[in-house]
Each structure stands twice: as C-alpha cells, then as structure tokens.
Amino acid sequence: MSFIIREAKKQDASAVLDLITELAVFEKEPTAVEVTVADIEKDGFSDRPKFKIFVAEEASSIIGIALIYMRYSTWKGPIVHLEDLIVTEKKRKLGVGKALYTSVLKYAHGLGVKRVSWEVIDWNTNAIDFYESTGATILNDWSVVQMSEENLDKFVQNNS
Amino acid sequence: MSFIIREAKKQDASAVLDLITELAVFEKEPTAVEVTVADIEKDGFSDRPKFKIFVAEEASSIIGIALIYMRYSTWKGPIVHLEDLIVTEKKRKLGVGKALYTSVLKYAHGLGVKRVSWEVIDWNTNAIDFYESTGATILNDWSVVQMSEENLDKFVQNNS
Numbered sequence: 001m002s003f004i005i006r007e008a009k010k011q012d013a014s015a016v017l018d019l020i021t022e023l024a025v026f027e028k029e030p031t032a033v034e035v036t037v038a039d040i041e042k043d044g045f046s047d048r049p050k051f052k053i054f055v056a057e058e059a060s061s062i063i064g065i066a067l068i069y070m071r072y073s074t075w076k077g078p079i080v081h082l083e084d085l086i087v088t089e090k091k092r093k094l095g096v097g098k099a100l101y102t103s104v105l106k107y108a109h110g111l112g113v114k115r116v117s118w119e120v121i122d123w124n125t126n127a128i129d130f131y132e133s134t135g136a137t138i139l140n141d142w143s144v145v146q147m148s149e150e151n152l153d154k155f156v157q158n159n160s
Numbered sequence: 161m162s163f164i165i166r167e168a169k170k171q172d173a174s175a176v177l178d179l180i181t182e183l184a185v186f187e188k189e190p191t192a193v194e195v196t197v198a199d200i201e202k203d204g205f206s207d208r209p210k211f212k213i214f215v216a217e218e219a220s221s222i223i224g225i226a227l228i229y230m231r232y233s234t235w236k237g238p239i240v241h242l243e244d245l246i247v248t249e250k251k252r253k254l255g256v257g258k259a260l261y262t263s264v265l266k267y268a269h270g271l272g273v274k275r276v277s278w279e280v281i282d283w284n285t286n287a288i289d290f291y292e293s294t295g296a297t298i299l300n301d302w303s304v305v306q307m308s309e310e311n312l313d314k315f316v317q318n319n320s
Contacts, residue, residue, distance in 0.1 A: 020234045032235045034274065039237055048208070051232045072211045072229050074180045074244050075192045076309075077199055084234050102319050105307070109316040114194065114309040122301045135311030141282045144299040147265070149236075149274040151295030156269040159262050 003063060003096060005103045008053035010045040013037045015062035016053060019086045026089070051083070054103045056096045063091040066100040068107075076114035080104070083118070101134070119144055163223060163256060165263045168213035170205040173197045175222035176213060179246045186249070211243070214263045216256045223251040226260040228267075236274035240264070243278070261294075279304055 008016060014037050024033045043050040056064035064087035071081045082104055087096045108116045120127055120138065128138055147155070168176060174197050184193045203210040216224035224247040231241045242264055247256045268276045280287055280298065288298055307315070 024235065029235075035234060035237050043232065043237065050230065050238060067232075067234060069232050070210065071231065071241065072203065072227075072243060074195060074227060075184065075189075077195050077203065078210060081231065083232060105312060105315055106319075109312050113312075116307045116312060118305045119302050120305050122303060131305055134307070135315050136305050136307040139304040139306060142279050142304045143282060144302040144304065145278045145280050145291055145296050146299060147276045147294070147296040152265060152269050152273075152276060155265055155295050159266075 003056050003058040003099070005054055005056055005099050008044070008055045008065070010041055012053070012055055012062055013040040013044070016040055016055070016065055016067075019062065019065050019088060020084065022088060023084070023086050052107075054100055054107075056087070056091075056100055058091070063088050064096045064100050066104050068104055071117065073115060078111075079113050079115040079117055080108035080111065081117050085118075098130075105134075163216050163218040163259070165214055165216055165259050168204070168215045168225070170201055172213070172215055172222055173200040173204070176200055176215070176225055176227075179222065179225050179248060180244065182248060183244070183246050212267075214260055214267075216247070216251075216260055218251070223248050224256045224260055226264045228264055231277065233275060238271075239273050239275040239277055240268035240271065241277050245278075258290075265294075 017033075017035065017037050017040055020035065021030070021033050024030055044053060051067050051069040053068075054066045055062045065084065066082060066086075067084045068080055068082050071079050073079050085097060085100055085104075087100070105116060120131065132138065177193075177195065177197050177200055180195065181190070181193050184190055204213060211227050211229040213228075214226045215222045225244065226242060227244045228240055228242050231239050233239050245257060245260055245264075247260070265276060280291065292298065
C-alpha cells in the first residue's frame with residue numbers, strides 16, 4: 001500500500017463525513033452525527049475555518065483523517081487539539097494512523113505551541129499504549145464533562 | 161455581598177492573570193503559568209480573539225472569571241468549551257461560581273450550540289455534584305491526553 005498525507009480540500013468534505021459516520025457507527029452511535037457535508041464545507045473551508053483536516057489518500061481515495069483546531073490553555077497559551085483521528089476499518093494497522101498523527105504533531109511543532117491535547121476512551125488500550133510510547137501523558141484524574149443541547153435548554157429555562 | 165457579571169475588558173487582563181495564578185498555586189503548580197498579561201491582552205482582545213472571558217466584579221474588584229472558547233465536534237458542530245471557572249478563595253460559596261457558570265451557559269444557549277464541554281478533576285466532588293445537578297454528564301470512560309512542549313520536540317526530532 002502506498003498513501004500520501006495532505007491537507008484536506010473543500011471537495012474532500014463528503015469523504016471526511018463518511019469517515020466520521022463510520023466511526024460513529026463503530027461506536028454504536030449512528031444517529032449522533034448531526035454535522036452535514038455543507039457544515040464541513042462551510043466550517044472548514046471558509047475565510048475563518050473552525051478546524052483543519054489532514055487526509056490520508058490512497059489511489060485517489062480518502063482512507064483516513066485527522067481533524068484539529070486551536071484551543072487556549074490559561075497556562076500555556078494557544079495549543080493544538082486533535083479532535084478525531086480516523087482510519088477506515090479496512091486500512092488499519094498499515095501505518096496510516098501513525099502517519100496522520102505524525103503530521104499533526106509536526107504541524108503543531110511548527111506552530112510553536114506548548115501543548116497538544118486530545119481525548120481517549122479507556123478501553124482503547126492499543127491507542128493508549130501507542131500514545132504513551134510517543135511521549136504523551138494520559139491524565140487519569142481528569143474527566144471530560146458535557147452538557148447536551150437538551151439539558152442546556154432545560155438549564156436556561158430553569159435559570160431565567 | 162453584591163457583585164455583577166460582565167464581559168471582560170482589556171484592562172482586566174492583569175486581574176485575570178492573578179486569578180489564573182492563584183488557581184495554579186492552589187493546584188501546587190505555581191510555575192506552570194507561562195501566559196503573561198501581554199498574552200491575555202493580545203489573545204483575548206484583538207480583532208480575532210482566541211477566547212472570551214466573563215468576570216465577576218465586586219466593588220471594582222475582579223473576584224472571579226470564566227474563560228471560554230469555541231471547539232468543534234465532528235458530531236455536533238461548533239460547541240462552547242469552558243476552560244477555566246475560578247473564584248478567588250475568599251469569595252467562594254457565595255454564589256459567584258454559579259453566577260459565572262450560568263452566564264456561560266446562557267451565552268452558549270444564545271449561540272445555539274449543541275453542546276458545552278469542560279473538564280473536571282476527580283477529587284473535586286463538590287464540583288462534580290454541582291455539575292451533575294445542573295444536567296451535565298461526567299464521561300468517566302474518556303481521559304484527557306496531553307503532549308508537552310518538551311516531548312513534542314523529542315517526537316518531532318525522532319520522526320524527521
């Protein structure tokens with residue numbers, strides 16, 4: 001297999017959404033994806049893009065993506081956050097994920113940021129072992145917290 | 161006590177950094193704060209601000225802050241992330257944190273985002289109980305991962 005890593009173009013939006021959806025199905029949340037191709041085109045490829053995507057391409061086909069954006073640490077300033085690193089199921093264990101990951105870290109290094117962050121699910125021990133082997137730290141004492149749109153609505157109604 | 165919640169102005173940058181530093185000292189990481197007043201002024205109050213701050217003000221004094229910015233969920237689109245919610249130690253348990261938190265959630269609701277996210281440290285059970293009481297979910301199976309500047313340097317050197 002030979003593949004290249006490059007920055008995504010607007011016309012990749014549909015292939016990108018296919019991979020996002022593939023992962024959601026794998027995580028048994030097929031209906032969770034509310035983002036559309038038009039959203040990805042608008043949010044990723046306008047004058048002020050909200051994220052940046054690297055794609056892995058093999059024979060004109062997108063087989064993996066890494067989606068990143070900037071966050072802001074009140075200790076370290078601007079940092080790069082890796083939101084999604086996805087390789088299509090048939091193309092796993094061939095180095096595609098490592099290549100995308102390396103591209104993201106080189107890009108972050110070039111920006112001069114003082115940290116790169118992401119999140120990992122606890123049962124994915126292969127990923128955790130890999131991340132640790134590259135020098136990343138799993139912060140076991142910090143948890144992700146989320147408020148859904150529905151509960152946000154309720155909260156605001158109860159506190160207005 | 162009477163306080164107001166308002167959006168931060170550039171001239172609040174020094175008071176904001178004082179609170180960020182107070183929290184770092186409390187977390188026994190006094191040297192971790194590399195951000196300066198000039199960084200906060202530039203990154204928060206330029207044409208394209210990297211974050212937004214709400215402050216709690218009592219008698220012309222900043223006694224609390226909430227710092228937020230946008231992230232991008234590949235399932236939900238643009239979401240609001242609450243990076244820091246800090247109340248100075250002498251003014252805790254008086255409703256300041258709840259007022260800042262409510263302001264952030266109302267702001268996020270006004271934007272129409274489909275999620276608000278943040279992170280919590282596991283031993284802070286008071287905070288966890290409060291967040292859950294407001295409808296937030298603690299994702300116990302997801303961990304935060306970080307790569308430091310030093311290890312990013314090493315990784316890039318080893319993979320170039």
